[in-house]
Amino acid sequence: CVCDDCAVKKKCHCLVEICLMHPLDVVKTRFQIQRGKADPNNYKGLGDCFRTIFRAEGVYGFYKGILPPILAETPKRAVKFFTFEQYKKLLSFTLLSPGMALSVAGLGSGLTEALVVNPFEVVKVSLQANRDSFKVQPSSFAQARTIINTDGFGLRGLNKGLTSTLGRHGVFNMIYFGFYFNVKDAIPASQDPRLEFMRKFAIGLVSGTVSSCVNIPFDVAKSRIQGPQPVPGEIKYRSCFQTMALVYREEGYLALYKGLIPKIMRLGPGGAVMLLVYEYVSDWLQKNW
Numbered sequence: 001c002v003c004d005d006c007a008v009k010k011k012c013h014c015l016v017e018i019c020l021m022h023p024l025d026v027v028k029t030r031f032q033i034q035r036g037k038a039d040p041n042n043y044k045g046l047g048d049c050f051r052t053i054f055r056a057e058g059v060y061g062f063y064k065g066i067l068p069p070i071l072a073e074t075p076k077r078a079v080k081f082f083t084f085e086q087y088k089k090l091l092s093f094t095l096l097s098p099g100m101a102l103s104v105a106g107l108g109s110g111l112t113e114a115l116v117v118n119p120f121e122v123v124k125v126s127l128q129a130n131r132d133s134f135k136v137q138p139s140s141f142a143q144a145r146t147i148i149n150t151d152g153f154g155l156r157g158l159n160k161g162l163t164s165t166l167g168r169h170g171v172f173n174m175i176y177f178g179f180y181f182n183v184k185d186a187i188p189a190s191q192d193p194r195l196e197f198m199r200k201f202a203i204g205l206v207s208g209t210v211s212s213c214v215n216i217p218f219d220v221a222k223s224r225i226q227g228p229q230p231v232p233g234e235i236k237y238r239s240c241f242q243t244m245a246l247v248y249r250e251e252g253y254l255a256l257y258k259g260l261i262p263k264i265m266r267l268g269p270g271g272a273v274m275l276l277v278y279e280y281v282s283d284w285l286q287k288n289w
């Protein structure tokens with residue numbers, strides 16, 4: 001019963017986190033898919049983006065595409081942490097140093113996680129990019145059916161942008177887990193529970209922030225591939241590195257960092273909380289099981 005209660009609380013935590021942070025994800029996607037100042041839908045800044053969405057699409061505009069993350073969150077978190085532990089065990093038999101093994105295990109967990117979440121991401125991004133009123137927008141299931149009926153399940157349909165998603169999650173988890181556990185081991189623990197909590201939270205916050213800064217070019221490429229193409233019927237953004245090169249050539253290197261501020265606002269503290277939950281739940285399971 002205690003274990004069931006713990007699982008319910010964890011699901012509620014995930015749901016609350018998604019509901020609170022999803023507006024930042026919508027804003028991030030809108031920034032990433034806009035193509036420079038020549039884009040007629042160009043946002044002038046973070047505040048302008050929030051105001052424009054609110055005026056044109058209402059409060060519900062900030063929750064476009066929220067169902068796919070809700071559906072994917074439990075399997076996503078389970079895959080992330082379960083595979084991290086399995087890869088960590090496997091790598092303990094190699095000649096890699098403990099610190100490097102943590103990073104490689106993180107990379108493996110990110111690549112595995114990406115395979116699970118990519119179809120959900122395709123549906124989510126296509127809904128977030130839609131500027132129609134929330135009332136006339138198709139549901140998540142209707143959007144998924146449209147994508148499947150038009151382009152199938154493959155790399156042009158429900159799994160388009162897979163390489164970019166692999167890069168995004170692989171790089172993020174590699175730094176996220178590697179940085180957190182290596183730095184945590186290097187900084188002495190405190191006997192004061194409050195100070196120890198703050199120590200772990202601060203390291204997790206920096207870990208999530210650094211990971212977001214490094215992996216965002218993959219995120220931009222993913223949004224461009226999975227979002228609407230500039231000319232309907234013509235595929236401009238085809239693959240991960242082709243998209244990165246094209247964005248760099250046409251819009252400059254800063255365009256590869258579009259949406260960084262809302263991404264950090266979401267994944268900096270969110271990443272810290274996620275690692276703290278993981279650590280405390282792991283400690284509880286080791287003590288009681």
